[in-house]
Amino acid sequence: MTSIGDYHCNEVKRSWCPGCGDFGIEAALKSALSKSNIEPKRVMTVGGIGCSGLLPYWTKTNSFVGLHGRALPAAIGMSIADPDSQVVVMAGDGDAYGIGVGHLVHAFRRNQKLVYMVANNGVYALTKGQVSPTAELNAKGSSTPFGINMPPIDPISLALISGGTFVARGFAGDIPHLAEIIERAIAHEGFSFIDILQPCVSYHKNMCDSSYAASMIKLEASNHDAGDLNAALTQARGENGNRKVGIFYCKENNNRKVSDAHMYAGCRSSEDILGLIRPMRVTG
Numbered sequence: 348m349t350s351i352g353d354y355h356c357n358e359v360k361r362s363w364c365p366g367c368g369d370f371g372i373e374a375a376l377k378s379a380l381s382k383s384n385i386e387p388k389r390v391m392t393v394g395g396i397g398c399s400g401l402l403p404y405w406t407k408t409n410s411f412v413g414l415h416g417r418a419l420p421a422a423i424g425m426s427i428a429d430p431d432s433q434v435v436v437m438a439g440d441g442d443a444y445g446i447g448v449g450h451l452v453h454a455f456r457r458n459q460k461l462v463y464m465v466a467n468n469g470v471y472a473l474t475k476g477q478v479s480p481t482a483e484l485n486a487k488g489s490s491t492p493f494g495i496n497m498p499p500i501d502p503i504s505l506a507l508i509s510g511g512t513f514v515a516r517g518f519a520g521d522i523p524h525l526a527e528i529i530e531r532a533i534a535h536e537g538f539s540f541i542d543i544l545q546p547c548v549s550y551h552k553n554m555c556d557s558s559y560a561a562s563m564i565k566l567e568a569s570n571h572d573a574g575d576l577n578a579a580l581t582q583a584r585g586e587n588g589n590r591k592v593g594i595f596y597c598k599e600n601n602n603r604k605v606s607d608a609h610m611y612a613g614c615r616s617s618e619d620i621l622g623l624i625r626p627m628r629v630t631g
């Protein structure tokens with residue numbers, strides 16, 4: 348049985364602000380990995396660029412930090428290459444829903460088994476507080492002093508209509524509840540998407556007071572049926588849909604392909620991969 352401490356890496360100095368919600372996500376992830384009893388050497392932690400993308404530095408697993416908006420394709424490749432490892436991605440909302448949103452939509456279609464966590468703080472925090480795609484209408488940011496004049500995107504609805512097979516939201520301030528969601532996501536045989544409301548103490552203070560934490564609505568309390576896609580959409584689109592936390596939708600044993608195994612089966616060496624590429628070469 349692994350313990351939470353097995354996943355700690357203290358060799359690199361911490362740079363998150365004291366009180367940052369990312370600490371809650373880190374704690375919940377390590378708790379879920381430990382409860383799932385996955386050895387650290389069987390875990391690959393992948394980050395995008397942003398405050399949230401720093402998580403792999405402090406996690407004693409195999410780690411990779413990609414480019415802004417490009418964590419997902421790298422992670423999908425890792426999962427295809429080593430399906431026995433658990434790949435976990437930590438992306439920011441700018442990374443996932445802005446520059447990387449094209450990758451996200453296709454990841455729902457591909458349904459490769461991995462856990463994709465999005466730290467949703469409503470801002471581009473690392474670059475000092477520009478509004479992100481989930482910022483509320485009229486929210487002010489460092490480059491929009493008069494307020495953003497576009498409505499926010501709704502990540503849960505986007506995931507549901509794109510074919511997501513595991514769609515959930517957690518709150519970084521409720522670590523036990525978030526850890527339960529991540530544990531379920533790890534067990535899911537497909538692409539597990541978790542939007543995580545993540546207070547940023549430096550650039551989004553509205554998310555940091557007690558009234559924000561108190562506004563969370565647990566789906567479990569309304570006897571929501573997570574096997575019903577229409578019910579999930581109704582929850583997401585209904586009143587206070589952006590404050591609802593829990594598992595909106597989970598479809599196991601689906602007939603959709605879970606990986607590109609048909610194409611990559613047997614490709615365990617560079618020579619195997621070349622065997623795939625050679626016929627595609629244009630020769631002059």
Ligand SMILES: Cc1ncc(C[n+]2csc(CCOP(=O)(O)OP(=O)(O)O)c2C)c(N)n1
Nearest residue numbers: 396397398399415439440441442471472473
């Ligand atoms: C291609 C590219 N564009 C822009 C940047 C600059 N950049 C670095 S982090 C960041 C924003 C990160 O915001 P988010 O993904 O929400 O993560 P957070 O810092 O809020 O966790 C940007 C725009 C970059 N590194 N690469």
Ligand code: SF4
Nearest residue numbers: 364367398472547548
């Ligand atoms: S700027 Fe915000 S998101 Fe970044 S470390 Fe500080 S509190 Fe966290």
Ligand SMILES: [Mg+2]
Nearest residue numbers: 439440441470
């Ligand atoms: Mg952000």
